[in-house]
Amino acid sequence: MKSLGLCLLMTLGVVFIESVPCDAAQAKARRRAPASGVESRQSAGPLATIGPVIEKAIKDGKCPGAVVLIGAKGKVVYRRAFGRRAIVPRPLPMRMDTIxxxxxxxxxxxxxxxxxxxxxxxxxxxxxxxxxxxxxxxxxxxxxxxxxxxxxxxxxxxxxxxxxxxxxxxxxxxxxxxxxxxxxxxxxxxxxxxxxxxxxxxxxxxxxxxxxxxxxxxxxxxxxxxxxxxxxxxxxxxxxxxxxxxxxxxxxxxxxxxxxxxxxxxxxxxxxxxxxxxxxxxxxxxxxxxxxxxxxxxxxxxxxxxxxxxxxxxxxxxxxxxxxxxxxxxxxxxxxxxxxxxxxxxxxxxxxxxxxxxxxxxxxxxxxxxxxxxxxxxxxxxxxxxxxxxxxxxxxxxxxxxxxxxxxxxxxxxxxxVNSYRAEAAHSDNVQTGIDVLESENFAPLAGRRVALITNHTGRDLEGRRTVDLLNHATGVKLASIFSPEHGLFGVADERVPSIIEPSLGLPVYSLYGETERPTDKMLEGVDALVYDIQDAGVRFYTYVTTLGYSMEAAARKGIPFYVLDRPNPIGGILVEGPVLDPDLKSFVAYFPLPVRHGMTIGELAQMFNQENRLGARLQVIKMHGWRRADWYDQTGLAWVNPSPNLRSLTEATLYPGVGMIEGANLSVGRGTDTPFEVLGAPWIGSKKLADYLNMRRIQGVRFSAYDFTPRENRFRGELCHGVRIDLVDRDALDAPELGVELAGALYKLFPQSFEIDKTLPLVGSRAVLDEIKRDRDPRRIAYYWEQGPLEQFRKMRAKYLLYQ
Structure with missing residues (x-):
């Protein structure tokens, strides 16, 4: 084999450098190169730093070799090969004619x-x-x-x-x-x-x-x-x-x-x-x-x-x-x-x-x-x-x-x-939820039944009347008791909730977020129908989903019919995003192997839980009228009711699947401020450093600004937190779970000694995703991988249970 060296070609006073074998074949190959394939002295100066940059990347193992070709104003001004084109099965030098x-x-x-x-x-x-x-x-x-x-x-x-x-x-x-x-x-x-x-x-x-x-x-x-x-x-x-x-x-x-x-x-x-x-x-x-x-x-x-x-x-x-x-x-x-x-x-x-x-x-x-x-x-x-x-x-x-x-x-x-893209389809603006449909049927499915209602402050009809009151006054229906989820019947508690007596009706309200998280046999004595009416948030780790599942299990065990009064998914029913839960990570914030954003209504989830978990519940879903999967909550005509104390707007609900995904770690997601899930920070974060990095990432649908805040309650109560404000600029463009991975990746990259990333696992829900973040894998690549794995399997399973177009 002929030795390798640097071949210097002098043409019209111009220096051209190429790291290739100095043999007749290569000289002939260079003569076949485009006539403008030379490098002028004038441009060689500012381009001279390309060589060291490429060589460092090769030395650092970023690539085995490279070919660079730069042209300007009709001329080739830089043309050079570096390193090797092959390492295995045997080393081979990079050449300009490499394919x-x-x-x-x-x-x-x-x-x-x-x-x-x-x-x-x-x-x-x-x-x-x-x-x-x-x-x-x-x-x-x-x-x-x-x-x-x-x-x-x-x-x-x-x-x-x-x-x-x-x-x-x-x-x-x-x-x-x-x-x-x-x-x-x-x-x-x-x-x-x-x-x-x-x-x-x-x-x-x-x-x-x-x-x-x-x-x-x-x-x-x-x-x-x-x-x-x-x-x-x-x-x-x-x-x-x-x-x-x-x-x-x-x-x-x-x-x-x-x-x-x-x-x-x-x-x-x-x-x-x-x-x-x-x-x-x-x-x-x-x-x-x-x-x-x-x-x-x-x-x-x-x-x-x-x-x-x-x-x-x-x-x-x-x-x-x-x-x-x-x-x-x-x-x-x-x-x-x-x-x-x-x-x-x-x-x-x-x-x-x-x-x-x-x-x-x-x-x-x-x-x-x-x-x-x-x-x-x-x-x-x-x-x-x-x-x-x-x-x-x-x-x-x-x-x-x-x-x-x-x-x-x-x-x-x-x-x-830009105006040729189809206009946004007209939206419903007159959705009737399950309770409205049940009311229009004069509560016929519940006639003659002694009912226990699982609900909270979100259980209301179009006119704002509570489902509790509607069932209590319904002819032929006996409301025997009430069950409340996390945050209680009135939706204001942020800690464990005791059982109470409903003040206006004198009925017992059994807390499913207190001493027990499941209806007990004693609570269900004399009940011959369980009715569920709670507005969900459309996110895997929102605990109302777990309350639904646990209650269905109890109803199945007792042979009690279970009715779900369906409600819209507030962040829409089309997009399915984020890592699917590892089955062994089930908990109260993770009832079923769902992706972070599942794109299903509570009635559709109930059908899936019943079939896939083989619960055997006598389930009936009272479907909505007029809701379409593409509808966001503000396109339904329904009044917004905060589903929980820290989801106070549709904007916060949209950001929640991403920002909420990492709140298990040692940071504040704005609980105890006026804008929960629109801010994120901790005493150990550098605000500008984090904001600049996240903006550099150019995450679709959001922008970031440095922001300091002091939570009035919850984590870091009374402490000054440094972090970012998250502005939602295009909700359709945002992949919120990918935003969560971006946030976790940024915090781990910028503040590795302070950010307790392992504590995010229960809400991230996937060990593989967490490991990829810790390996500094690009969040977009992580999202691409979860698209190819369990998420696609989930979509196929989900399709069997969808009730709406």
């Missing part, structure tokens, strides 16, 4: 470009539902999803297809896509989804008549001269390819020339979301094509207006995650933009360690290709991407003028398209 598994760069380089070519030809329209091109796709509530929503990741589909059970085949994947059910209404939430682009890849095949790989080869890569860009590279190119990871993580075969993404692998190596392989030089050609308005070297791939439309905001107006068509502009995933490239620039990343960022104002592009997942998936180049981008931006970027921004917006009709 990388691009992972999700496939979405923008291949699929987005192909779809937009078909748009130009009038064969696909962005505003049309996907079912116009693939009718079967519309099953299970997907009929209204548009092509634009797929491309901008606002379809409401989850992150990827189920990988828990083995499957293979492209047609199998299509059947699985057809079977998918959205986890959010289309157009409401940014959910980065591989399914979106798997679907778009199939649209290309259906509309063009060619498989995606053939179409892209013939219509994009071959015309541009991207000779090393392809799906399923042949084995003859193996020695140029950077291997990725052992297929089973730390074992199995090394993926080397086969796609790393498991879904794309199962689909045969060609998919709309992953599977493309390419080099830095080929991606440089692609970047220059975009900067030239869709043309390169006389070849026209796209029209200028199409490039502008792809790379300007195409998301619903006001959403924090701003995406183009395929391209990222300003979302939480845009780490490779760094801090200095302006909003209005665009790019994308790939899971294997690849990225591209393009600034149309300074005509600059930054390509960083690594195989960070090699060999065992433990690399991480997220900070490195930002560092390289900042170095390049400092050298070349500039702030765009208002005229430039307005021109790009107007040329693509942005202000018109």
């Amino acid at each position: 990388f598994d691009l992972a999700s760069l496939t979405k923008v380089v291949a699929t987005t470009t192909a779809v937009m070519q078909l748009v130009e030809q009038g064969k696909i329209r962005l505003e049309q539902p996907v079912t116009d091109y693939w009718p079967e796709f519309g099953s299970n509530g997907k009929g209204e999803i548009t092509v634009r929503e797929l491309m901008a990741h606002y379809s409401g589909l989850r992150g990827d297809l189920d990988l828990k059970l083995p499957w293979s085949g492209y047609e199998t994947a299509l059947r699985m896509i057809v079977a998918e059910t959205p986890i959010a209404p289309p157009g409401t939430r940014f959910i980065y989804s591989d399914i979106n682009y798997e679907t778009l890849g199939e649209l290309v095949r259906r509309v063009s008549g060619q498989p995606l790989d053939v179409y892209c080869r013939d219509r994009i890569f071959k015309p541009l001269g991207m000779k090393s860009t392809m799906f399923r590279p042949p084995t003859s190119l193996r020695l140029r390819i950077a291997p990725t990871q052992y297929q089973s993580g730390h074992s199995g075969k090394m993926l080397w020339g086969e796609v790393h993404d498991p879904t794309a692998y199962n689909m045969g190596g060609v998919a709309g979301h992953a599977g493309l392989f390419s080099t830095a030089d080929d991606l440089g050609i692609f970047a220059r094509m975009l900067l030239n308005g869709g043309s390169y070297d006389g070849v026209h791939i796209l029209r200028p207006v199409t490039v502008d439309k792809m790379t300007t905001p195409q998301t619903p107006f006001g959403k924090m995650a701003v995406r183009g068509l395929g391209w990222d502009i300003d979302s939480p995933l845009a780490s490779n933009r760094g801090d200095l490239f302006p909003v209005g620039s665009f790019g994308h990343t790939g899971f294997t360690g690849t990225s591209i960022w393009i600034d149309p104002f300074s005509k600059t592009y930054v390509i960083l290709l690594t195989n960070a997942v090699h060999p065992t998936g433990e690399g991480n180049v997220v900070p490195l991407r930002a560092q390289v981008a900042d170095i390049a931006a400092a050298a070349f970027a500039r702030a765009p003028t208002k005229e430039e921004l307005d021109s790009r917006m107007s040329s693509t009709g942005y202000w018109e398209i």
Whole structure:
């Protein structure tokens, strides 16, 4: 083997440095590189720090090697390879012509470009539902999803297809896509989804008549001269390819020339979301094509207006995650933009360690290709991407003028398209809860029965009359006793609650949050119907759910019929989010293996508990009239009643699944203040440090400001707490359990000696999630993993018990 060295190429007084073998073949390869692939003395100075930054990342184990290609104003100004492209099965040096598994760069380089070519030809329209091109796709509530929503990741589909059970085949994947059910209404939430682009890849095949790989080869890569860009590279190119990871993580075969993404692998190596392989030089050609308005070297791939439309905001107006068509502009995933490239620039990343960022104002592009997942998936180049981008931006970027921004917006009709997302559906505004329906039936199901009522202050009809009083005066019904949950009959207690006599009726009120948490046989003597009417909060650790379960168990044991007067889930009945409870962590704050946000009504939960726990209760749910799953509480026409002393608004109820998830630790979540769950702090927290970090994370739906407060009661009573105020700016965009993981991760990262993270386990409910937080895993990645595991199993189980559309 020939020795390795530094080859110095002197051209027109310009120095070009590349860490490659100094042999004739490599010299020939360099001569085949684009003519502009040189580095000028003027730009070498400010870019000189890239080398040490990359070398440190390699030394720190973030990646085995890297290729960097930077262009500005029509010239390549930096082009260099670092480190190794392979560590196992044997060390191999990184070279400029190394072919990388691009992972999700496939979405923008291949699929987005192909779809937009078909748009130009009038064969696909962005505003049309996907079912116009693939009718079967519309099953299970997907009929209204548009092509634009797929491309901008606002379809409401989850992150990827189920990988828990083995499957293979492209047609199998299509059947699985057809079977998918959205986890959010289309157009409401940014959910980065591989399914979106798997679907778009199939649209290309259906509309063009060619498989995606053939179409892209013939219509994009071959015309541009991207000779090393392809799906399923042949084995003859193996020695140029950077291997990725052992297929089973730390074992199995090394993926080397086969796609790393498991879904794309199962689909045969060609998919709309992953599977493309390419080099830095080929991606440089692609970047220059975009900067030239869709043309390169006389070849026209796209029209200028199409490039502008792809790379300007195409998301619903006001959403924090701003995406183009395929391209990222300003979302939480845009780490490779760094801090200095302006909003209005665009790019994308790939899971294997690849990225591209393009600034149309300074005509600059930054390509960083690594195989960070090699060999065992433990690399991480997220900070490195930002560092390289900042170095390049400092050298070349500039702030765009208002005229430039307005021109790009107007040329693509942005202000018109933001209104093309379907208007929010009209809401019910006249919901009748279970007690209203029961009242309209003259209490017929309870006629002749001696009733015990499980309720509190939230048990009211539309006119505000208590269920206690309605049953007490109902003809043919005998109200014998009352049971109260945590916080008592009047909903004001924040400690253990004693049993009392109801003052106006003289009836016994048995506390289920006092000496006992379950109805006893003595309490149920003479009772021949148990009725439950309590407003829930829609969160796993809200204890009214446990009171429901324990009471059903008691009723089943005694053979007493159990009636649930149903009420809305105040935070909606569509979204299902957060870690599912480990079965061995059941407790009074965790009755059933639910995710943090379950998206079910109390009546639906009752059905699920009865069937899945095999309680055998004689259950009857008195359904609501007029409620729809998409309704938030303020869209029902019902008056807000605080379900507990520290949930005083719908805003607090929306934040509760996230902020409440970590309140077991040594901090205050605002209990004892005027805004519980809207603030978080402790004497040991640095307010600005925490606020700055959380804002840097760009968590969808919320913003943070440094905030000090002194609780009047509860934890840290009378002590000054430093922390943050949490402003809810977009409730539809917020994934509250993911917010909880973000908060836990931030506190553990910034204050590891003070934050007692292990105390959050009972409410987090998942040891695996807690372990991942402690390993400093990115919260978005943690959320992605729980989506692929028990949460999907729960969704399937949940579907059997849903009562409303």
